[in-house]
Amino acid sequence: MVDQTGAVPQGAEQDIETDVVIIGAGPCGLFAVFELGLLDIRAHVIDILDKLGGQCAELYPEKPIYDIPGLPIVTGAKLTDQLLEQIKPFDPVFHLNERIDALEPMADGRFKLVTDDHRSFITKVVVIAAGGGSFTPKxxxxxxxxxxxxxxxxxxxxxxxxxxxxxxxxxxxxxxxxxxxxxxxxxxxxxxxxxxxxxxxxxxxxxxxxxxxxxxxxxxxxxxxxxxxxxxxxxxxxxxxxxxxxxxxxxxxxxxxxxxGLTMKLGPIAQWGLNLHENLIPVDTEKFQTSQPGIFAIGDINDYPGKLKLILSGFHEGALMAQAAHRIVYPDRKLKFQYTTSSSNLQKKLGVK
Amino acid sequence: MPKITFVQPDGSRQDVEAQTGMTVMEAAKKNLIDGIEAECGGACACATCHVYVDEAWQQAVGKPADMEEDMLDFAFDVREASRLSCQIKVTDELDGLIVAVPDKQF
Missing domain, CATH: 3.50.50.60 (FAD/NAD(P)-binding domain)
Structure with missing residues (x-):
């Protein structure tokens, strides 16, 4: 269903140009694909693990989670599967077993990201959904x-x-x-x-x-x-x-x-000039944008007054981030708020109409 | 309320009051005991709440279940007395329990 090896063949030297790069394929990163997708923004998702789902896949695939709205009980693995099903219409490109080592702003306002495998991404928006950091060997x-x-x-x-x-x-x-x-x-x-x-x-x-x-x-x-x-x-x-x-x-x-086994370490994020506070990335609560315009942080990795490290909070953060990302990706387009229940436009994107 | 004593590698001791039904890891986190990290939050999935149960208490606490024994493979310097504190439920019988925190959780 999804291209887990990426759109560009292995070994290709060319930079991958895109609108959004999401760092972290945990539940918040995956749901961000959905919220961005509804706004016609396609994303590349990068994760250090060899599988999708982040902590849900690595730490507790079999453990039940009880506080996902509408799902009285769901395991980490099941939640990951369901999210992948939900974001399928938006055809994200996944890059697994890769870590973003460097993130630098470019003169034209975009960002250049370089992986530990020396692959580069050029993107208008960066979404850091890195949870507790990258899983690294103990x-x-x-x-x-x-x-x-x-x-x-x-x-x-x-x-x-x-x-x-x-x-x-x-x-x-x-x-x-x-x-x-x-x-x-x-x-x-x-x-x-x-x-x-x-x-x-x-x-x-x-x-x-x-x-x-x-x-x-x-x-x-x-x-x-x-x-x-x-x-x-x-x-x-x-x-x-x-x-x-x-x-x-x-x-x-x-x-x-x-x-x-693996443990979570903050890793290279600390070097990206994002004014970290106790290993978390401070963001505003309107757009979940960091101190650097164009770079957003959602899920467990961010911090703001009243922050709760809950998956459901990360979903909300992703939705608001997407609105702000739209303004950056499509500066000339006017964004009209729509419901998936009633908008034929959104339903078309979801492939249900 | 059962009392639990945490012994640090330098020999210092901290007594905490625990509630029955909570885990020894939760009692440690609630009282900010050094050296109990519990990265996974008590899911028996990370082995960073490793403790050594005092000899006098080993029988009362019991042996790890299979899943915990598997997870102990990810801990360092595992001994006969090793347990993951998120898998020890506090009961009235454990009032006075003494556990030692390892030098490092990894």
Whole structure:
């Protein structure tokens, strides 16, 4: 239904020009697509996660939410599905697994956004619907770990060949840990999987494959936890671990991949000159515009007197933001207020007439 | 009202009054206990309300359920005494409960 890879083919160098870029594909970002769409404004939506729905998808897909108006009980996953159904007529372009790293005003009044993958968007309006910030991999609180990051410690695998011939330690018990153990085992010099308990959340067939490799001595499995990292100049040499049953010991590893899930960090938003207050973006309550005209913030990320971090508040904020965005995108058009129940014009856009 | 004591990594102790029916995490957040982050708001989805239950109280508090045990994989320095405080309901039997806050939640 929706083009999750984006309108422009991967690797294209051209800037993507659009009217609105929404940062964050949580419920508020998704509903903003609807409100903008009713006003003939098409949006590109960017999210760091590999799926749509934000916290609803990542933190509580199965948990019931009880305070969405008209839906006495709905799970995070169901709400996301319903929103996607609702915004379908407006055909948004989604860009997943991408984070906006830079946002700069341009001389012509538009904005240039650059992703962590070095892709650029040129847009008239920016809507920050980033919730609690971007989901980033958890960093184990081990002394000095920062020095090894990018050289010996990695939280994801971008290029497999960088791991060829290395002595790899993978930490964790979920699908990421198991999948990468299985994928990197054939190219590693040695590989160790470590988990705090001999019980894995990962898909059963991955766990089976992993156990088979252990039985063939092609993979070392350690039940325990990491205590200390050792090495010089960002180059990991060994890791002190505490096995569940036994004394501390050192493992040889020049590369470690910890998989402890995700946490929300504000991330690059802090660098965009938006006068943040306690990690939130101050906005007015008429348009939900930030200190920078043309940049709006809706949902959990914004702040104003009386703010409530509720999904329903974010929906309202999106509706008012859209009115203001219309003035920027179509400065010459007059905006007439209409109801979806009675306006044949809106019903046509929704594909119901 | 049951009393709960939170012990910080530096040994300092804070006693808070909790209501039966609330969770230990909620009691901590309500009383602004340092080191209990509860990023997901109590959905057993983030492992940032990790605590170590005092030995004397482990039996009364009980063991984590499967979902909580899975989520503890995302906590750091997990021990036998580890629980996620959002999954411990305060009851009259837990009056006097002592839990320690880890050095870091991640």
């Amino acid at each position: 960093r184990p609180p081990l002394a000095g770990i920062e020095a090894y990051e990018g050289n010996s410690v990695f939280y994801s695998v971008r290029k497999m060949e960088n791991f060829t011939g290395r002595d790899i330690l993978i930490v964790g018990g979920g699908d990421s840990a198991l999948d990468w153990t299985l994928s990197l085992q054939p190219i590693a010099n040695s590989i160790t999987l470590m988990h705090r308990r001999d019980d894995f959340r990962a898909a059963p067939h991955s766990v089976e494959k992993m156990r088979a490799l252990v039985a063939e001595n092609k993979l070392k499995l350690v039940i325990g936890q990491v205590k200390q990292l050792h090495g010089d100049n960002g180059q990991l040499e060994r890791v002190t671990v505490k096995p569940k049953d036994g004394e501390e010991l050192d493992l040889i590893a020049n590369c470690m991949l910890p998989f402890f």
